Amino acid sequence: MNKPLILVTNDDGITAPGIRTLVKIMNDFGDVYVVAPDSPQSAKSNAITLDKPVRCNSIKIDSGLQKEFACSGTPVDCVKLALNKVLPRKPDLCVSGINHGSNSSINVIYSGTVSAALEASLNGVPSLAFSILDYSFSADFNESEYFIRKVVKTVLSNKIYNSICLNVNIPKSIPNQKIKGLKVCQQAVAKWKEEFIERKDAKGDIYYWLTGKFICEDNNNNTDDWALNNQYVSIVPVKFDLTSFEMIKEIQDFFYD
């Protein structure tokens, strides 16, 4: 039997510890191709590069068996290039991450990690986005590894819908407090309250740094935020149909005479 062909990508860039950990894990599951950004591409959402050429070059980073390509584009560019120009055939799975920082709740719409996975699933490749709630590049991935292996094994060994995209967030490792398990859940209702930091350049002109606070007032216990706050791994199935079906009737009443 042929080994599964697996595409690995991320948004923190091809040298980030998160993707190096993921590559190491995925080498145990199949033939791995890495096509990932050559520089950090966080919060790039589903952005694609139309106004600049995109480069994609073979690169060797460690001694693993994977083939690797560093791409000058966004995470979604990486997946489009991988599927169309780099991989020898359609892969059996795409994994994106491990992102350094949460992609739960509303973060899903800004995330390059999740968007890369979604782009694969749009093209009929089952996909998994992995994030750990630890921004540090020295994050401890030991506990994550067990759950990543469990999720990958489950998806590869079952006939799951081809367009599946699972957004998997993993709590930060806390000493003496084990992760309790997995929860399949829904995106919590939350938002960012922006706090723009104002600075002045050498000429005295103002510029801004975008920052903010994550505000979640969703108290339901079926959300990703609840799961993560209670030391569970959250799994949210993600889709790309943004239609607000529940609003169609109301909107029709407003617009049809």
Added chain:
Amino acid sequence: MNKPLILVTNDDGITAPGIRTLVKIMNDFGDVYVVAPDSPQSAKSNAITLDKPVRCNSIKIDSGLQKEFACSGTPVDCVKLALNKVLPRKPDLCVSGINHGSNSSINVIYSGTVSAALEASLNGVPSLAFSILDYSFSADFNESEYFIRKVVKTVLSNKIYNSICLNVNIPKSIPNQKIKGLKVCQQAVAKWKEEFIERKDAKGDIYYWLTGKFICEDNNNNTDDWALNNQYVSIVPVKFDLTSFEMIKEIQDFFYD
């Protein structure tokens, strides 16, 4: 009675004919603030700028009554800055566009125009994204104007849900063929088939231009693509909860022992 406060933005950049047309129209409806990208930002999706400072400067482009600000960031950066730093109060409406090119169907996930509108609605500001199916900067907006006025009037004069975001696409003007009316509909199931154009630089190194063909195999007559192909303006209510609720049960069965 106070006039409505209206935020205008886009992704083609503050000098594009589409936004100039929209500003002119919106001046008839209220007090207009324009906060838009200082350069083209197409296909930027919900991307935000975290790794670079963002600038936002007052600018005067024409003799209209609006106040205008050119921003160095993405369309979503523009909206975040507008709501937090530029506008005197929370606006009553955000309009984005008129985009030069379609944002129907799957284009919604890549579109900077729609993402800007969605960002406003995330913050409780009703929003409208307008696009015309004509990439040309000399597009004829005469017929569009009637429908844009109709949609804006309907949204401003009714108590529509604050988080509403409507993705409005307008067919290209065809001589002797009038637009038939408005259709409230859902996102068609479609995708892009990529065709990367390969080029070589002066050193002989390969680079790529991303291009592709739009493939829609959705034959239902309740979609935006159907509406546009049949010379109707399409209106799709858009939401930011990406949870695939219909998959939760199935995924749970796979993961829970």
